[in-house]
Amino acid sequence: MTALIVRSEPGAGDFVRRLAREGVPAVACPVTTMHPLDTAFSVPETAQGVAFTSVNAVRFYAGRGARTDLPAYTVGAATAAAAKAAGFTVVHCADSDVRGLGSLIAGRCRPSKGELVYPTGRDVAGGLGRSLESVGFAVLQTILYEAQGAAKLPQPAANALHTRTAKAVALFSVRNGLEFARLILAAGREDAVSELSVCCISESVAAAFGNERRLPAARRTVVAASPDADAMAAALGALRLA
Numbered sequence: 015m016t017a018l019i020v021r022s023e024p025g026a027g028d029f030v031r032r033l034a035r036e037g038v039p040a041v042a043c044p045v046t047t048m049h050p051l052d053t054a055f056s057v058p059e060t061a062q063g064v065a066f067t068s069v070n071a072v073r074f075y076a077g078r079g080a081r082t083d084l085p086a087y088t089v090g091a092a093t094a095a096a097a098k099a100a101g102f103t104v105v106h107c108a109d110s111d112v113r114g115l116g117s118l119i120a121g122r123c124r125p126s127k128g129e130l131v132y133p134t135g136r137d138v139a140g141g142l143g144r145s146l147e148s149v150g151f152a153v154l155q156t157i158l159y160e161a162q163g164a165a166k167l168p169q170p171a172a173n174a175l176h177t178r179t180a181k182a183v184a185l186f187s188v189r190n191g192l193e194f195a196r197l198i199l200a201a202g203r204e205d206a207v208s209e210l211s212v213c214c215i216s217e218s219v220a221a222a223f224g225n226e227r228r229l230p231a232a233r234r235t236v237v238a239a240s241p242d243a244d245a246m247a248a249a250l251g252a253l254r255l256a
Contacts, residue, residue, distance in 0.1 A: 015254045016179045017213070018043040018171050020194045021186035022161065025069065029184075029243060038250055041180070043171035045193040046161040048135070050074055055133075055156050057081045062128035065119060065153075067112055067142060068135070069096045074158040075133040076100040084131075087122070089115045090242045111216070111241045116145045125150035136160035137189050161189055167197045175206040182211040182253050184246055191223040204229055213249045216241050 017033065017040040019026045026042035033040045048070050055078055057064070063085045066072050069092055076082075082101035087108070088094040094107035106122060108115040119130065132143055132155040143153040167175070174180035175198075185191040191214070198204060212232040214220040220237050236253065238245035 015039070015181040016041060016174055017182040017184055017250050017253075018174060018180050019184050019186075020045055020190045021184075022046045022048050022070070022190070025186070029246075032243070033247060033250065036247060036251060038247070038254055040184075040250075041170045041174050043168055043183075043194070045164050045167070045190055045197055047164070048074070048159050048161055050077065050159050051136070051157060053157055055080070055158060057084070057131050058129060058154075060128040061131050061154070062123055063087055063119070064102075064131045064133070065115065065142060065146075066093050066097060066133070067115065067138065069093050070135060070159060071133050071138075072096040072100050074135075078158070080131075080133075085122075087115060087119050087130075092243055109242075112142050113145070116142055119146060119151075120149055123151070125152070128152075129154050132156070133158045163193045164197065167201050167203075172201060172203070175201075175203050178206070178209065180206070180210065182213060182250060184213045184215075184250060185219050185223055186215050186246070188219050188222045191219050192226070195223060195226040195229055199228055207232055209233055211236065211253050213238065213246060213253065215246055 019029050020043045023044045026044045030040045030042045065087045067089045085104040086097040086102040087106050094105050097105045108118040129152045143155045208230040212235045214237050238249045
């Protein structure tokens, strides 16, 4: 079973290499690329922490040379590792989803202690900011980057679909799932979907991909036990053994 890893780089390639170490053959299938935005951005002296919901957010925050002397609050282990690599010495990891990150921040911070800085991409929903603002926090959410869709399927992924060696696809976000569907349709490879097991990082990703009525139903759809790379790897490993 070869799995197509549908996420932006460098995450796609990193995950392919991880799967190779675990005996799961995979092909990177980046259908979006991340681009910085020329957004006015600064971290005030009164800020009490920085919230990160993705590795990309850490990458583009660090690319601005922004402060790392504040505590970082991260959604999962990969984001926590990226924050540490970027220079944050105090990193609190929710090891959960965005809701869990909100609970972590609300438990460790106080509205009176200053603003929470929240760097994001253009397509990121405002759920974390709204939930924190609803309990009194001042959230400085700034869009630092955006995802742009690819013009066509990457050739290695297209080849794997054409030769029917691709038996699974891993979808890491709603946006990537929708872009993958768009490119499948553009390439006229709808027939391949019915032979794929689709592994989704969340129920929302599964729903978004499944609601693309122009595609046939996938052979099966599974949702990772938790919204992180470890659970996605475990789900793909289970599919390989099924």
